[in-house]
Amino acid sequence: MRLIFTVCGFIAIAFVLLISVYLILSGLPAIRQVGLFDFLLGERWDSTNKTNPAYGILPFILTSVWGTCGAILIGVPVGILTAVFLARVAPPRLAAAIRPAVDLLAGIPSVIYGLVGMMVLVPAIQDAFDLKAGDSLLAAILVLAVMILPSIIRVCETALKAVPREYAEGSLALGATSLETDFKVILPAARSGVAAAVVLGVGRAIGEAMAILMVAGNAANMPGLFRSVKFLTTAIASEMSYASVGSLQRNALYSIGLVLFVFIMFINILLNTVLKKNKE
Amino acid sequence: MKKFATIALALGLLTACGANSTAPSSSAAAQEGSSAPASEPASETLSGVVNTSGSTSMESVMLALSEAFKELYPDVTINYSGTGSGAGIEAAQTGTSDIGLSSRELTEEETAAGAVSNVVAKDGVAVIVNPANGVEDLTVEQIADIFSGKITNWKDLGGEDREIAVYGREAGSGTRGAFEEIVGVVDACQLTNEYSSTGDLVGNVAGNENAIGYASLSAVDDTVKAVKVGGVACTEATVKDGSYAIQRPFVMVTREGAALSDAAQAFLDFAMSPDAAPIITVAGAVSANG
Numbered sequence A: 001m002r003l004i005f006t007v008c009g010f011i012a013i014a015f016v017l018l019i020s021v022y023l024i025l026s027g028l029p030a031i032r033q034v035g036l037f038d039f040l041l042g043e044r045w046d047s048t049n050k051t052n053p054a055y056g057i058l059p060f061i062l063t064s065v066w067g068t069c070g071a072i073l074i075g076v077p078v079g080i081l082t083a084v085f086l087a088r089v090a091p092p093r094l095a096a097a098i099r100p101a102v103d104l105l106a107g108i109p110s111v112i113y114g115l116v117g118m119m120v121l122v123p124a125i126q127d128a129f130d131l132k133a134g135d136s137l138l139a140a141i142l143v144l145a146v147m148i149l150p151s152i153i154r155v156c157e158t159a160l161k162a163v164p165r166e167y168a169e170g171s172l173a174l175g176a177t178s179l180e181t182d183f184k185v186i187l188p189a190a191r192s193g194v195a196a197a198v199v200l201g202v203g204r205a206i207g208e209a210m211a212i213l214m215v216a217g218n219a220a221n222m223p224g225l226f227r228s229v230k231f232l233t234t235a236i237a238s239e240m241s242y243a244s245v246g247s248l249q250r251n252a253l254y255s256i257g258l259v260l261f262v263f264i265m266f267i268n269i270l271l272n273t274v275l276k277k278n279k280e
Numbered sequence B: 001m002k003k004f005a006t007i008a009l010a011l012g013l014l015t016a017c018g019a020n021s022t023a024p025s026s027s028a029a030a031q032e033g034s035s036a037p038a039s040e041p042a043s044e045t046l047s048g049v050v051n052t053s054g055s056t057s058m059e060s061v062m063l064a065l066s067e068a069f070k071e072l073y074p075d076v077t078i079n080y081s082g083t084g085s086g087a088g089i090e091a092a093q094t095g096t097s098d099i100g101l102s103s104r105e106l107t108e109e110e111t112a113a114g115a116v117s118n119v120v121a122k123d124g125v126a127v128i129v130n131p132a133n134g135v136e137d138l139t140v141e142q143i144a145d146i147f148s149g150k151i152t153n154w155k156d157l158g159g160e161d162r163e164i165a166v167y168g169r170e171a172g173s174g175t176r177g178a179f180e181e182i183v184g185v186v187d188a189c190q191l192t193n194e195y196s197s198t199g200d201l202v203g204n205v206a207g208n209e210n211a212i213g214y215a216s217l218s219a220v221d222d223t224v225k226a227v228k229v230g231g232v233a234c235t236e237a238t239v240k241d242g243s244y245a246i247q248r249p250f251v252m253v254t255r256e257g258a259a260l261s262d263a264a265q266a267f268l269d270f271a272m273s274p275d276a277a278p279i280i281t282v283a284g285a286v287s288a289n290g
Helices: A002-034 A036-041 A058-089 A092-107 A110-129 A137-161 A165-173 A178-189 A191-207 A210-215 A232-239 A248-279 B002-035 B059-072 B085-094 B108-112 B140-147 B174-183 B198-206 B236-240 B262-272 B274-282
Strands: B048-054 B076-082 B099-102 B115-129 B165-169 B193-195 B211-216 B247-255
Touching: A002 A036, A002 A248, A036 A058, A036 A248, A058 A092, A058 A137, A058 A178, A058 A191, A058 A232, A058 A248, A092 A137, A110 A137, A110 A210, A137 A191, A137 A210, A165 A178, A178 A191, A191 A232, A191 A248, A210 A232, A232 A248, B048 B085, B048 B262, B059 B076, B059 B115, B059 B262, B059 B274, B076 B262, B085 B099, B085 B115, B085 B174, B085 B247, B099 B262, B108 B115, B115 B174, B115 B198, B115 B236, B115 B262, B115 B274, B140 B165, B140 B174, B165 B174, B165 B198, B174 B211, B174 B247, B193 B198, B198 B211, B247 B262, B262 B274
Parallel strands: B048 B076, B048 B099, B165 B193, B165 B211
Antiparallel strands: B099 B247, B115 B211, B115 B247
């Protein structure tokens, strides 16, 4: 029986290794062919241009970075405040009603987020800012901000609740208002948990593809709030189906996958360091 | 652990039985197939699997053709997978599919590499705008200027003072390739947005008054308006007689020198025959042989 458990344990490791090795092997040829510098810092992506193809993914990298930053900028304050509300302020009955709603938000498939974004958000942005088309980085940021909310809220709430009761009692006994207690005592005491929540949100936002594929417009522009943009993830998703096997286009898509993988690894390492600090 | 071993043994026996029972029947089918020459009239015993893959634009035509073919030969299964024209041609060349599907003409390199073109139908690429758009008629030059970014406002084309949102398909799409080649804007398109399916593009043109896009004639519905090109409306009749400028062939690609299976050959013959013309018409394309 023990053997079975061991084997199961190793399956996960085997898959991680398999994916890593596969991505590195299939991602390197295109980088070597295009040149690391031109690939990462090239500003033009035109993979099917017959006379002068270009494989620069700087627009995708910057779009992914800006998109994630934007989502964090909106999602984190809202998420933290919701968590404070749930953990400290809300009457238990109300909190019991909000918590399942947050969980439900986490369970909604990303394609549904994309669909609602496409039908509601994109036309609204077009009207509000008088644009020729509403598909834009802004639409993607708003969708991502909502998508990362649940994980931020739940992790934050857990961290806030783990703060010893004595902290709050001591603070209140010293004459601080409950608002001061929440923001100057409890939140700082839970800061490493909050940091973990933020990093988790970053990871979710940078890896999302389906929802933003439907609202971002998918033209390979340098990022601009009201421009149609392509993320690292959507670049792979939108072009893979038509890229012929063995072509530089397809290999370059694998290389984008490799870059994305490195991003995610970096974020995971960051998360682990934050969590370790948390324990100490 | 003993229990597990028993189950594993039983499973092994079951699969072994399965293999034994299917093996004779499949070899029998192969014998029947090889004894009946392809040129003989429809025999009810024709069976097998025909794998086709390629152009996503040909999906509706392929579904209609395989449905009709299945009525003639119930034992033949026709598989279709929409992988894109480039992948379809490659699949025919490498033999991974019996028939490759391409919604553009084959290049010289491809024919030199042994791909054979069988044009089954023609398809008009309609230039579509939002129904609220007042522009009715555009020339091919104007369309080229719009897509290459020289004309950016509808007022230059007799419409309202609105910026043009240029919608196109993603890199590698057969519709995009055909459109850009015919209109003469290869590698010159300045697209506002790119979509990775025809339905997505049509839906977004339907939702945006500023938008212009292109789609296969068969995919155009009431939610969008197809403009006239050079005074010619995009209809099946104008595509067939060649007067509508933006059109492309639907090609079934086979490999030179490689004999098709009987089922695949019969399907290809059926698709190329005048009998298939009404089916192709119903599917929204125009038969090339009817």
